[in-house]
Amino acid sequence: MSDNKEQTFFTALSDAVLNMDEGTVEEIAHRVIKEKIDAYRAIENGLVDGMNRAGQLFEDEEYFIPEILLCSDAMYAGLNILNPYINREQQRTRKKVVIGVVEGDTHDIGKNLVKTLLDAAGFEVIDLGRDVQPRQIVDAAIAEHADVIALSTLMTTTMDGMAAVVQILQESGQRDAFKVIVGGGPISQTFADRIGADGYAPSAPAAVKLLHKLFKDSIYV
Amino acid sequence: MMTSKITPKKRLLDVLNKKATDRAPVICMGGMMNASIVEVMNSSGFTLPAAHDNPDLMASLAGAIQEQTGFENLGVPFCMTVEAELLGSRIDKGTLACEPKIRQEAFGSVRDVIFRDIDEMLESGRIQTVTSATAKLSQTYQQLPVVVSMTGPISTAASIINPMAFYKELRKNPASAHRILEYVTELLIRFAARSVRAGASVIAIGDPSATGEILGPLMFREYAVRYLNILTEAVHGFRTPVILHICGNINNVRTLIPDLKADAISTDAMVNLAKLKEDFPGITTMGNLSTYSLEWGTPHKISVQTQKLVNDGIDIISPACGLSTSTTLANIRAMTRTVQGE
Structure with a gap:
């Protein structure tokens, strides 16, 4: 898998979170699994990245609470699919x-x-x-x-x-x-x-x- | 002097009708912004949470608050859960020092909402308590305005449906969000009608879940302005003025404020009311003495801050937010006496 292709998936996940598009997030998350792309990186560079961008739009007053909640739903829809595929070594204790x-x-x-x-x-x-x-x-x-x-x-x-x-x-x-x-x-x-x-x-x-x-x-x- | 002749009721109604008066009224609207402080309850013996359910106690406590604080109105009820309870949410009535709140919303999502017959609902629950207390108060205190405070449409909706689910619906499914808001607005209109019939001089609306900060300008216009105006115009149909309190920072919805049809706009402490008045001269402004100052400040400091509001030409002087129940009477009196020129 080329980095380029991976990045395309990550960007698509990030965009779908930002666009509050739960269905698309699920679809891409399933494809990430199928293509054996690293789930941890898909979460970090895709889902979390999209949520961070949403947070930025909230700070810029382009997004408000309804939008943030829908972005969050989309992110969790992806997390539910990708989380079981994370390697144990990648799981560190978080604050x-x-x-x-x-x-x-x-x-x-x-x-x-x-x-x-x-x-x-x-x-x-x-x-x-x-x-x-x-x-x-x-x-x-x-x-x-x-x-x-x-x-x-x-x-x-x-x-x-x-x-x-x-x-x-x-x-x-x-x-x-x-x-x-x-x-x-x-x-x-x-x-x-x-x-x-x-x-x-x-x-x-x-x-x-x-x-x-x-x-x-x-x-x- | 003309001053002694004008009753507090006429003064408030004149201000709300944009007529000139001798000075600004100083009021506390009740509902989410009630002044049932512990000190008044302890000295009068009329206490919460009992007064939430008992019309005689509700009237007696409202009367004691007025007499002890010097606020120039009577304000009922002392919470913002009357409507939600009627619509099926589970309420925690709170304690002496802690206001009631929603324990569990009636519905988990918009789809679950059961639309009931509004007239039937009005026969049950605490709307009766409020209207009966209002009738007593309007007879006992004929020179003072009775303000009945209601929970705005969006806050009511977000008190019967899980608020997170409701906010998402505003964006995801406008048609069903509108259906819920029409339903609760209709209930509020009938609640207002009964209050006016019982003797309310003014209807006050607080809609803390419908701020620009939460909704953003687009949804504030589509939902908040729309249903607040439907409610306001209905109340105008009962020949009664409306005060609207908007919580939080209004910056991103500032230009929409003139679209609101309420007769006075009350805001939180961070809003510069003098500037709002300057930008939109047509608005009757109300507020906005910091409740933080009222709780923690000294009478002198409160007096200085109140005088500034008076000097700025704020039309109605009132606390900016819900008063802490541990606020002292001395501090509230410093506020009311400053406006009254004592």
Whole structure:
């Protein structure tokens, strides 16, 4: 198989993810398997590449939440087909993120978007859902041996819960075990600094960039 | 002085009808932006979550909020789950300090939605609680406007269908998305009709799931503007003005704001309302004192920020977002007294 031909498949996968075309992604993924193209590289250079391009369009305000969700569906459709064909040596332990919306918030759209983009960026994401109490978040992070605690809120009413998470970590002497990042409508860098979080991201793509910065671009443990 | 003669109700209605008044009203619309802070509940004994279900308690709490905070209106209900509950979603009624929320949407996808008879639905659920509280309040406080707050069409739809599934449908299958939105908008119109009949002076709409940030300008126009306007025009048909609160940053839908037919546009704290007013002089602006300041600031700082809004000519002064239940009365009073010139 020539590199050129491989690249044609990768580009087609990437484009199909970007175009929210689940059916085409599945069709090409099956052909990747048939042609014995490296599944791992098809994921990285095809599916993930397409999702990263979608993330860029989101940042540029050409794509919005409905488009990102459909791109993500297309990416997962491909992952489901290609994942079983990845070699064991290629599977490395990825940094783990527990993500949740602090108790009391109205909805969790922002959190779902951050989860999708972190997934696409290669992090292993454990979604605790919405309405999670600060203590539960800390317990889950410890149990999961997570590297990151990502907290999202939509309303000023639940910002105290974010401070509580950091406080619980400090009191139990586990503050240094995790990077704590926060985001959401009412949150600012000033607030993140005040509660002692490791970082603040104003948007979902920014959350991905923030983690890359905090981990010096390595998603692997 | 004319000032003492104008009632808060007339002042708010005059502003919404674009008539000149002595000064800006200072209000808190209820619903997602209610002022049922813990301090008021503890001192009055009228508490949540009980007041979500009981019309007498709902009216009493709304009255206590008004009397203690100085806001120049009564606002009910204290959550944005009334409509979704009626449409079949499972609600967590919350606690004293924590607002109710959707525990589980009624439907996993748009295809699963069961369209029920709206008139039948109106006979059950908490719409009765709200309208009955509204009737009590409008009789007890004749000089004050009763504002009934409703959840906007897209937020209601995204509260009865898994929101992720619903957002995708907006893009993937517009016809079925429109069918759902027509259905919930019809329910909202009838809810508004009953509220007006019960004595509501103003209908307020909050649609936090329908922002430009979430939808982008194209879908904001196709879905949000369209159904908000259908609802607004129906309420106008009941000779009642409409206040619309738009969450988040409005930058990418700014040019669509004049297309909204609501009588006042309320925005979040990051929006420069003075600039919005300058760009679109036809808009009646409402807002937008930071609820972060209200929770964490000092009365002095709040007073300064409120005065700036007044000086900027903002037409109606109000909090910019949902108030934290731990906000102090002293801080809210600093806001209302500044507007009232005390």
